[in-house]
Amino acid sequence: MHQIPQKPDWLNQVTIVGVGLLGGSVGMSLRRCGVTVHGYSRRPESCDIAIRVGAINRGFADLSEACDDSDVIVIASPVDRIAPLSSQVAEFTKPESVITDVGSTKAMIVDQVNQDPQVAKRFVAAHPIAGSEKSGVEYASATLFDGKCIIITPDDNTSQEHLSRAEQFWQLVGGRTVNLSPAEHDNCLASVSHLPHLVSSLLASNTDPKSAPLVGSGWKDMTRVAAGDPEMWTAICQHNRPAILDQLDAFSNHLQQLRDLLASGDDEKLQAWLQKAKETKQQIG
């Protein structure tokens, strides 16, 4: 059982901007600890569902009302909306409140937020390594983040006070915080998440639907993430294009080497390669 710290005194009310699977799960986590959670969505029915499933206490269709008096504001929108929403939110909130996010890319968001130093010092970029190919607050879970890695990517513009509060906040949500630079984050995630996602989509799109009765659990697991939201993943590709292209090129080279190894008939070497891949898999998790 994951041990969750005590709620800090300064943290009483949080606003979730975008109550989907991730935003809703943040809300549920916080409500376990007695934090009051406001939800904002342009669509009133999203807030209604979020209240019904217990993700938020109150729903708002007006951003300034939703943010009023909150200590932390979590932007849980597609990555291309995070910087503009953070600027808006900054206008409606007290200077000590923390603005954070759940976006899968970081460098471009941090660059955009840095255009306005008043927003930049309060914005602590975060990426919880948790989620699902499903979307919608109806799939939210209070334990989604428990024990999971939450990457935080501060830079020179981030105030130490806000950074410290953001770390306390994400630990209260249930995660283990890890600090990286925005660029380190984007390079790592291109390797362990964005490339695998595109490979998953490639495997799915290459399969003849007539083979459907013949697919086993291996194919199903490898293509699970290909069912993710195309709009969200297009925005991730836009934000992290150079790092993803580098990963695609490296993967393509390794694929060619593997092809040549298989064609060579040196099956002892092939087995040693498979053995090494197995060990790396088992070492990583």
Add this chain to the structure above:
Amino acid sequence: MHQIPQKPDWLNQVTIVGVGLLGGSVGMSLRRCGVTVHGYSRRPESCDIAIRVGAINRGFADLSEACDDSDVIVIASPVDRIAPLSSQVAEFTKPESVITDVGSTKAMIVDQVNQDPQVAKRFVAAHPIAGSEKSGVEYASATLFDGKCIIITPDDNTSQEHLSRAEQFWQLVGGRTVNLSPAEHDNCLASVSHLPHLVSSLLASNTDPKSAPLVGSGWKDMTRVAAGDPEMWTAICQHNRPAILDQLDAFSNHLQQLRDLLASGDDEKLQAWLQKAKETKQQIG
């Protein structure tokens, strides 16, 4: 709940040659229906475990004793051992008994078995689409094959009588039988299983172990099968080399097209491509 047919009158005793995860699961399935199951392994401790977990009634270290009077013999060995074991088994068994297997490749095995027409007519090649990256009879399950596809690949040498019995047998184990030619099987499986397996190993081997704290459920699912047995997968690659090379080449071309699409910046087209992959995934399963 999957509906399992009644045990046919002709089927009273089955021998499993190789009591690992797959062989053990076949044994457990059959014991649900009152079939007596003999297990053969060169290692006596494997039979001991198989008896303890309920996969077999009796264990043998002598192949002829294990097969004596059995109505079906299931060769559950790595693919490169299936044809030689089938020839041996044929010597020890009555002519009406069926010899079948669980190998992940079919054409080369059927070719090898066809060298001896007396074995060929009794050998009904089969491939249950079920399994795990784990190995060992301790992971066997009585329900592993329930409702799963069992591909059967008869050819002109297969006797109709033996084919019909093999179909009844695999349905009793719990599966839905589907008939394909050996070549059709190997081409399909190169696409939905062998290529995905190599891609999984590539993703695992390309990941820096330092990124371990940052991998999420997507990476874990996509690399699950990379933990499979390297010896078994090398044998599969040996058996189905040309079809796997074709699949690797096609995948490599599609990877290059995706790379060019991402580099072009035409993100509307990228989103449409991701949408299509998502639909194919959801259509297949």
